[in-house]
Each structure stands twice: as structure tokens, then as C-alpha cells.
Amino acid sequence: MAAGRAPVVARRGPGGMMSSPSLRQFEHDMLVFRRRWHSYLLSGISQPVLYLLSMGIGLGFYVNKNGGLPGGVPYLEYVAPALLVTQAMMAAAFESAWPIMGKIVWDKTYQAALNTPIGATNLLVGDLMWIAFRAVLLSVLFFAVIVAFGAVSSPLALLAIPVAVITAMSFAAPIVAFTATQKSDQPFNMLFRFGITPLFLFSGTFFPIENLPLFIQPLAWVTPLYHGVALARSLSLGRIDPLVDLIHVAVLAGFVIVGIVAARITFRRRLEV
Amino acid sequence: MVIGPPGPPGTACAGPFSGNTVPAAHRRYHRGVSETISPVDSAIHARGLTKRFGAFTAVDGVDFDVAPGEAFGFLGPNGAGKTSTMRMIGTVSPVTAGTLTVFGLDPAHNGPRIRSRVGVVPQADTLDNELSVLENLLIYGRYFGLSWAESRRRAVELLDFVQLTERSGDQVEPLSGGMKRRLVIARALINDPEMLLLDEPTTGLDPQARHLLWDRLYRLKQRGVTLCLTTHYMDEAEQLCDRLVVMDKAKIVAEGSPRQLIEQYVTREVLELRFNRDEGDDGAADDTSQLDGQLDGLAERFEQLPDRLLVYTADGDATAAAAFERGLRPASVLVRRSTLEDVFLRLTGRSLIE
Amino acid sequence: MLALRFSLPQAVARPTRMVERNTMVYRHSFMVIFSGFFEPLFYLFSMGFGVGALVGSVALTDGRSVPYAVFVAPALLASSAMNGAIYETSNNFFYKLKYAKLYDAVISTPMSLGDVARGEILWALLRGSLYVVGFLAVIAVLGLGGLGLISSPLGILAFPAAMVVGFGFAGAGMAATTFVRKWQDFDFLQLAIMPMFLFSGTFYPITAYPPALQVFVECTPLYRGVHLIRALTTGTPDVWIAADVIYLIAMGLIGLWIVGKRLHRLLLA
Numbered sequence: 001m002a003a004g005r006a007p008v009v010a011r012r013g014p015g016g017m018m019s020s021p022s023l024r025q026f027e028h029d030m031l032v033f034r035r036r037w038h039s040y041l042l043s044g045i046s047q048p049v050l051y052l053l054s055m056g057i058g059l060g061f062y063v064n065k066n067g068g069l070p071g072g073v074p075y076l077e078y079v080a081p082a083l084l085v086t087q088a089m090m091a092a093a094f095e096s097a098w099p100i101m102g103k104i105v106w107d108k109t110y111q112a113a114l115n116t117p118i119g120a121t122n123l124l125v126g127d128l129m130w131i132a133f134r135a136v137l138l139s140v141l142f143f144a145v146i147v148a149f150g151a152v153s154s155p156l157a158l159l160a161i162p163v164a165v166i167t168a169m170s171f172a173a174p175i176v177a178f179t180a181t182q183k184s185d186q187p188f189n190m191l192f193r194f195g196i197t198p199l200f201l202f203s204g205t206f207f208p209i210e211n212l213p214l215f216i217q218p219l220a221w222v223t224p225l226y227h228g229v230a231l232a233r234s235l236s237l238g239r240i241d242p243l244v245d246l247i248h249v250a251v252l253a254g255f256v257i258v259g260i261v262a263a264r265i266t267f268r269r270r271l272e273v
Numbered sequence: 274m275v276i277g278p279p280g281p282p283g284t285a286c287a288g289p290f291s292g293n294t295v296p297a298a299h300r301r302y303h304r305g306v307s308e309t310i311s312p313v314d315s316a317i318h319a320r321g322l323t324k325r326f327g328a329f330t331a332v333d334g335v336d337f338d339v340a341p342g343e344a345f346g347f348l349g350p351n352g353a354g355k356t357s358t359m360r361m362i363g364t365v366s367p368v369t370a371g372t373l374t375v376f377g378l379d380p381a382h383n384g385p386r387i388r389s390r391v392g393v394v395p396q397a398d399t400l401d402n403e404l405s406v407l408e409n410l411l412i413y414g415r416y417f418g419l420s421w422a423e424s425r426r427r428a429v430e431l432l433d434f435v436q437l438t439e440r441s442g443d444q445v446e447p448l449s450g451g452m453k454r455r456l457v458i459a460r461a462l463i464n465d466p467e468m469l470l471l472d473e474p475t476t477g478l479d480p481q482a483r484h485l486l487w488d489r490l491y492r493l494k495q496r497g498v499t500l501c502l503t504t505h506y507m508d509e510a511e512q513l514c515d516r517l518v519v520m521d522k523a524k525i526v527a528e529g530s531p532r533q534l535i536e537q538y539v540t541r542e543v544l545e546l547r548f549n550r551d552e553g554d555d556g557a558a559d560d561t562s563q564l565d566g567q568l569d570g571l572a573e574r575f576e577q578l579p580d581r582l583l584v585y586t587a588d589g590d591a592t593a594a595a596a597f598e599r600g601l602r603p604a605s606v607l608v609r610r611s612t613l614e615d616v617f618l619r620l621t622g623r624s625l626i627e
Numbered sequence: 628m629l630a631l632r633f634s635l636p637q638a639v640a641r642p643t644r645m646v647e648r649n650t651m652v653y654r655h656s657f658m659v660i661f662s663g664f665f666e667p668l669f670y671l672f673s674m675g676f677g678v679g680a681l682v683g684s685v686a687l688t689d690g691r692s693v694p695y696a697v698f699v700a701p702a703l704l705a706s707s708a709m710n711g712a713i714y715e716t717s718n719n720f721f722y723k724l725k726y727a728k729l730y731d732a733v734i735s736t737p738m739s740l741g742d743v744a745r746g747e748i749l750w751a752l753l754r755g756s757l758y759v760v761g762f763l764a765v766i767a768v769l770g771l772g773g774l775g776l777i778s779s780p781l782g783i784l785a786f787p788a789a790m791v792v793g794f795g796f797a798g799a800g801m802a803a804t805t806f807v808r809k810w811q812d813f814d815f816l817q818l819a820i821m822p823m824f825l826f827s828g829t830f831y832p833i834t835a836y837p838p839a840l841q842v843f844v845e846c847t848p849l850y851r852g853v854h855l856i857r858a859l860t861t862g863t864p865d866v867w868i869a870a871d872v873i874y875l876i877a878m879g880l881i882g883l884w885i886v887g888k889r890l891h892r893l894l895l896a
């Protein structure tokens with residue numbers, strides 16, 4: 001596991017959020033990543049690619065045969081941007097739960113780092129940067145796969161990559177905030193069972209949420225994943241609706257900002273005692 | 274043939290299971306001889322017992338017998354093969370060669386029957402960290418086929434026995450090392466065993482807990498329970514064992530009661546001499562080896578330790594005086610009775626003069 | 628001790644002690660077990676009804692066309708039985724074997740390695756059966772509400788069939804786990820499980836595949852499980868369901884046999 005070695009002592013004291021001690025924590029995560037990148041990427045990319053093949057192509061064959069989606073969008077093109085967003089979200093949610101818990105409780109990596117000029121906020125920012133970095137990496141990779149499958153129809157689709165990353169962070173920030181308040185990893189099982197998995201299945205990933213019973217639809221509107229998927233899809237298909245898309249962006253940004261603020265509070269409460 | 278306790282059976286009622294009026298080994302006798310396959314005169318019987326791990330021989334053709342009700346000890350330096358031997362007796366490690374019977378049964382074919390009559394305290398604690406203190410005992414009783422009610426009754430008694438009653442609802446992980454050890458010992462008693470296999474039972478215990486355990490083991494022994502233990506504490510071996518063997522490099526190098534061993538392998542007294550040495554010097558070896566000539570004929574045997582020189586002699590004071598006459602000026606002089614530790618050092622260490 | 632004479636024979640009673648032990652552990656955290664019941668349901672509603680509206684109907688092997696939910700529900704039942712068995716025999720079993728050293732202590736009692744292996748498999752099956760029962764109960768309720776997902780009286784056999792699927796994967800999963808050395812190795816297990824879940828005729832008929840690929844998929848264990856349960860719930864049994872049962876039970880038994888050999892090596896040094 002993590003070596004538990006504190007990042008190199010910074011020359012300056014703990015400064016603002018993006019100060020160099022935050023970068024130290026990021027560098028620390030990168031060091032671990034350099035040793036284990038193949039396993040990170042393998043598990044991160046294999047799952048969405050398998051879903052793309054099974055759902056987009058296999059199941060898509062039957063969906064298209066049945067008349068397909070409203071507007072005549074091929075099922076593969078419908079599912080691909082959604083999978084781009086959900087895979088980034090899944091990976092980020094995972095990274096914000098167990099590994100962060102490990103650094104706080106099991107390996108106590110944070111405690112070691114706090115003996116240096118690094119502060120709790122630096123640790124938070126450093127690790128969020130790392131989660132974002134991983135989301136970027138996986139999203140770019142998966143985007144290349146989508147393009148290879150011919151599942152995008154607009155150059156605007158490139159913008160789906162930042163959308164995936166923002167969606168990932170709209171989960172990562174609040175979950176990290178939550179993780180810092182927990183003593184054991186038990187709640188994570190519940191979080192994934194009753195939060196992440198249902199969102200993956202019901203946020204318009206595989207079928208329009210209009211197919212859901214009416215009373216459930218408003219539930220989808222308040223979850224960030226629905227907005228991320230809808231936005232990425234409108235870009236990927238090149239069907240922009242400026243007003244609606246702006247709302248999507250605003251909701252996602254809102255989750256990120258509120259999440260970071262909350263995480264800053266819970267991190268300081270947990271670590272700076 | 275009675276497989277009863279050596280002492281009068283009536284002495285045995287104050288043990289942890291004071292509810293049981295009949296001692297464990299005695300009850301077995303009443304249950305009838307049909308359980309036994311061959312005549313049992315040894316609780317453990319080993320001839321040419323050998324354990325190999327690949328090409329490496331951990332136990333090399335050892336012979337010993339442990340009588341029912343006896344307290345039998347294995348001494349020996351790290352890696353001597355004590356644990357390997359104990360694991361074979363506990364039937365969790367197959368015998369490579371030689372004969373081994375436990376209660377007259379062959380471990381290879383009667384593992385479960387043997388294990389049901391034995392309690393094991395392994396060298397490393399193997400508690401169930403997902404269960405509480407009490408639950409650890411409860412489920413262990415179930416593994417032995419006890420009913421829930423019986424298992425609970427014994428578990429509560431045993432927690433009292435090892436003084437862990439207040440911790441019974443706690444998780445195991447946060448217990449101190451000594452508390453875990455006590456819990457393992459309680460666990461080994463849940464099946465009211467006829468024989469206990471104790472692999473370094475008191476390692477990690479504080480002095481109070483050690484004395485408590487010695488007392489408990491002594492009482493179990495009085496009730497006719499056979500004890501088979503390994504230890505690195507010579508005082509423990511002297512206190513507890515009727516008979517012991519010293520193992521070294523996979524072989525048994527001596528056998529007897531503590532007293533017999535002392536008589537056989539060392540003199541009545543030991544003279545301990547410490548010499549000041551210059552810190553700049555190469556070390557004690559050079560320092561004391563210069564003494565060789567001066568010591569000749571002074572005593573029958575010497576043992577050189579890193580920090581002192583042991584002189585084995587029948588009369589320590591006389592030898593000390595003789596040493597002074599020869600011009601030796603040790604920094605400190607101590608005369609004491611020989612102990613098992615001296616036997617151990619003699620048998621497993623290197624002597625200056627044999 | 629006396630009471631034992633009148634209870635179950637030891638060979639049957641001893642493995643159940645592992646079940647008792649695991650029940651004791653989960654008594655404190657039963658939500659972990661309980662929550663597992665929802666996952667197949669989420670998939671049922673998402674795939675069966677959400678995606679089902681896009682797919683419409685699917686042709687069965689006998690040529691009948693059925694709503695997509697009827698097609699996918701038995702496959703989700705089979706997958707759920709597989710997942711339950713694998714989860715319990717991979718991560719959990721590995722933890723107990725390598726980290727907690729649980730079995731080192733257990734085998735100092737009259738319990739044998741065989742008791743341990745059979746007990747853990749039994750536990751995995753019991754845990755899996757909870758989910759299977761729950762899933763079938765929901766299907767029954769939907770049936771009362773007019774959304775019949777089981778179209779044949781043979782569907783009653785779906786429960787034992789799911790247990791057979793669970794047994795096959797529990798044995799195989801446990802055997803695989805005895806070869807695992809570190810946690811990351813489970814990534815490879817996932818690399819076998821995930822494609823089976825997605826490509827074994829679970830979400831669409833494999834007639835879409837080229838013939839060679841079809842034959843390959845037909846040889847995978849989850850396909851056999853899906854085929855078996857689907858044949859029962861949709862009332863399309865063919866001779867192949869006998870092969871399904873034999874295949875899965877053999878897989879479980881061979882797995883158990885390997886587990887016995889491996890535990891011998893790992894625990895009885």
C-alpha cells in the first residue's frame with residue numbers, strides 16, 4: 001500500500017488553496033500512480049468498454065430494429081456519451097471513498113503529511129486534483145475508444161470530456177466531504193448500493209428518463225449525473241439547446257463548489273484537531 | 274487400566290469448571306474403554322518423529338513419551354523445531370516420517386477425534402477479529418460440537434478464569450497483547466480438554482498475568498490434564514514441568530526432570546565473573562580469551578557469555594577465592610545455585626572449555 | 628457432549644458451524660446482507676422496463692415473442708446467483724483465509740478442512756438464496772399487478788435452478804481464490820465475471836453473434852445458467868437443460884475438490 005512517507009517538506013508555509021503544498025500531495029499521489037498505473041487503467045477502462053460493446057452494439061442491434069430512439073439516434077451514439085460520463089463518475093466516486101478513508105484511518109498517510117508544513121486544505125486540494133487528473137486520463141482514453149467505434153457525430157463531442165470530468169468532480173467533492181466524517185468504510189457499501197448504482201442505471205444512461213414513472217423523474221433532475229449525461233449527449237450528438245445546457249452546467253458547478261466548501265470544513269474538523 | 278490423574282481424584286474440584294465435579298480425565302475413564310484403539314500408556318508417543326519442509330528438516334527423528342497427567346516441556350533456541358513438533362501433535366501438520374500416536378491414536382487417520390480431546394494455544398494468536406471476546410469462545414465451543422447453552426456456560430466461566438469478564442462484549446482487535454493471549458488460553462479450555470498444547474503460552478504477558486496463568490495451569494494439572502508446553506522462560510519450565518526435553522537443531526539433546534538435568538549437566542553452583550573492558554577494544558572475546566591460561570584447572574567447565582564469564586563449580590566461594598589468588602580482578606563476582614538456564618546454555622550454547 | 632449423539636451426523640453438522648460463525652459476524656451488520664437484495668431489482672427495473680420500452684419484444688427459442696422484461700428477468704436472476712456466490716467466495720473468503728487466519732484456528736478443533744470448505748460454500752448458497760427468494764418475490768408481486776414475468780408453471784423450479792447456478796460459481800470462485808496472492812489479483816477475476824455478465828445472452832439473444840462466437844459463449848457457465856433459468860420461467864425447456872445442470876454441478880464439485888487440495892497445501896504445512 002501507500003508507503004506512508006510524508007511528501008517532501010515545502011519551503012513555504014501553508015498558503016492558499018492552490019499553493020505549492022497542495023501540489024506536494026498531488027505529487028505524492030502521482031508517485032503511487034506511477035507504480036500502479038496499469039492496474040488503475042485496466043480496471044478503469046475495461047468496464048465501460050465492455051458496456052459499450054454489450055449495450056451499445058449488442059443490445060443496440062435490437063433497439064434499432066425496434067425503431068430506435070425518438071429522433072432516430074442510433075443506440076450506440078445514444079449510449080456512448082452517457083458511458084463516458086458514468087465511467088468518470090464511478091471512478092471518481094470510488095477514489096473519494098476507500099482510498100481517502102485509507103489515508104485518514106488505515107494507513108494514516110495524512111497524519112504523516114500533517115507533521116510537515118502541509119495543512120488539511122492542501123491535502124484536500126491535492127487529492128481532488130489527483131482524482132480530477134485520473135478522470136481526465138480515463139475520459140480521454142474512453143473518448144478515443146468511442147471515436148474508434150464511430151459513436152460521435154459532432155466535433156462538439158470533444159467538449160464531452162470536460163463535462164465528464166466536471167461530473168466526476170461533482171461526485172468526488174461531496175463524497176470526499178462525507179468520507180472525512182466517517183470512522184469505517186461500512187457506509188460506502190450503502191452509498192454505492194443505494195446511490196451510485198441506481199444513478200448509473202436510472203439517470204438517462206441507457207434509456208430516456210421520460211420512460212420512468214412520472215413521480216420518479218423529478219428525482220433524476222436533482223442528481224448531478226442526469227445533468228452530466230444530458231449535457232454530454234447534447235454535445236456529442238451536436239444538438240445544443242443553450243438554455244437547457246447552461247442549466248446543466250450550473251447544476252454541476254453548484255455540486256462541485258458546495259462539495260469543495262463542505263469538504264474543506266470536514267477535512268479541517270477531522271485532521272486539524 | 275486407569276487413565277486417571279496421578280493424584281487422588283478428589284483434589285481436583287476447584288478448577289474453572291467448578292460445576293463439573295469429576296475431573297476431565299477421570300470422566301473419560303468412566304465413559305469406557307471402547308473409545309481407545311490401542312492400549313494407552315502414553316498421552317503422546319513419538320519414535321523417530323520427523324518433519325521436513327521440502328529439503329529442510331525441522332524435526333529430525335525425535336523420540337519421547339508423555340504420560341497422561343504429566344506436564345512436559347520443550348526447550349530450545351529459536352528454530353529448534355518446537356513449534357513444528359507441537360503442530361504435528363495437534364494434528365495440523367502431517368508427520369513426514371516416524372511414529373506418532375496421541376492418546377494411542379494415529380493423527381493421520383483420527384485427526385478430529387484427537388483434536389476434540391486437546392486444547393491448543395498456538396504460538397501466534399489466531400483470534401477471530403470479526404467477533405467479540407465472548408463470541409470468540411462461543412463459536413469455538415460450537416466448533417467442538419458443544420450445545421449453545423453449554424458453550425455459553427463455559428465461555429462465561431472461562432472469561433472469569435482469565436479475568437476478561439468486563440471485556441466480554443468488546444471487539445478483539447483493540448485488546449492488549451497480553452489480554453489476547455489470555456483469551457486464546459481461555460479458548461483452548463472451552464472443550465474441557467484432556468491435554469493442553471501450549472506454545473509459548475506466557476510470551477507477552479506481564480508478571481501478574483504469568484503467575485496467574487501458572488496457577489491456573491497447575492490447577493488443571495492437578496485435575497489430571499496433561500500439559501505439553503514450549504517456553505523460552507527457564508523459570509516457567511522449572512515451575513511447571515515434571516519432565517522436559519531440550520531441542521537443538523531439530524534433535525533432542527537432553528531429557529529429564531529439571532532437577533535431573535541440572536544434576537546431570539551442570540555443577541551445583543555457578544560463579545559469575547564480570548570484567549571491565551575498554552570500550553575501544555575489539556570486545557569481550559579477546560578480553561576473556563586472554564584469561565585462558567589463568568583459568569586452567571580452576572573449575573571443570575566455563576561458559577562465556579557476551580557480558581560475563583560463568584564458572585561451573587561445586588563450591589563457588591572457594592573457586593572465587595582461588596581466582597583472586599591467581600591475580601584475577603573481576604569487576605563483580607556473584608555465586609549462585611545452578612539453574613535450568615545454565616543447562617540450556619550448556620546444551621545449546623558454545624562452551625569455552627568442554 | 629451427550630446431546631450430540633441425538634443431533635445431526637457430524638459430517639453434516641460440522642459444516643453448519645461455519646454458517647453459524649458467519650451469521651454471528653453479520654448479526655451486527657445485517658444491512659450489508661440486506662442491501663444486496665436491491666441490486667438485481669435495480670437492474671430489473673432499469674433494463675427490464677426502462678430499456679425494455681426501447682427494445683419491445685424478443686423472440687424466444689420456440690419462436691414466441693415475449694416482452695423484453697420477460698426475456699431479461701431470468702438472466703438477471705442467474706447473474707444475481709452468480710454474483711452472490713462469487714462475492715462471498717472471493718473477497719470474503721480471501722480475507723478469512725489470508726488475513727484473518729481464521730481457518731488456522733478452526734482446524735485446531737474437530738473441524739476438518741473439508742468441513743471448512745463445505746461450510747463456506749453452504750454459507751455462500753444460503754446468502755445467495757436470500758437474494759433469489761427476494762427477487763422471485765418481487766416478480767410474483769409484479770405478476771399479481773398484471774406484469775407477469777414468469778410465463779410457465781415450470782418457473783417454480785427457478786429457485787432450485789438458481790441454487791445450482793450459485794453452487795457452480797461458489798465452487799469455482801472459491802477454487803480460484805485459493806490461488807490468489809494479493810487483492811489486486813481479483814481484478815482478473817472481475818475480468819472474467821464482467822464479460823460473462825454482459826455477453827452471455829443476458830441482455831439479448833446470442834443469435835446476433837457469428838456462429839463461432841455463439842458456440843464459444845454457449846460453453847461459458849453463466850450462459851448455461853441463464854439458459855437453464857430462462858427455459859424454466861418462459862416454459863421453453865429443451866434437452867440442453869440437463870446439460871446445464873450437469874455442467875454447473877460438475878463445476879461446483881470440481882471447484883470443491885480443488886479447494887480441498889489447495890487448503891491442504893496452504894494450511895497443513
Ligand SMILES: Nc1ncnc2c1ncn2[C@@H]1O[C@H](COP(=O)(O)OP(=O)(O)OP(=O)(O)O)[C@@H](O)[C@H]1O
Pocket residue numbers: 326329330331349350351352353354355356357358396896
Ligand atoms: N511452513 C514451513 N515451511 C518451511 N519451513 C518451516 C515452516 N515452518 C517452520 N519452518 C522451519 O522449521 C524450523 C523450525 O521451526 P519451528 O517453528 O518449529 O521452531 P521453534 O523451535 O518453534 O522456534 P521459536 O522458538 O522461534 O518459536 C525453522 O527453521 C523454520 O524456519
Ligand SMILES: [Mg+2]
Pocket residue numbers: 355356357396472
Ligand atoms: Mg515456535
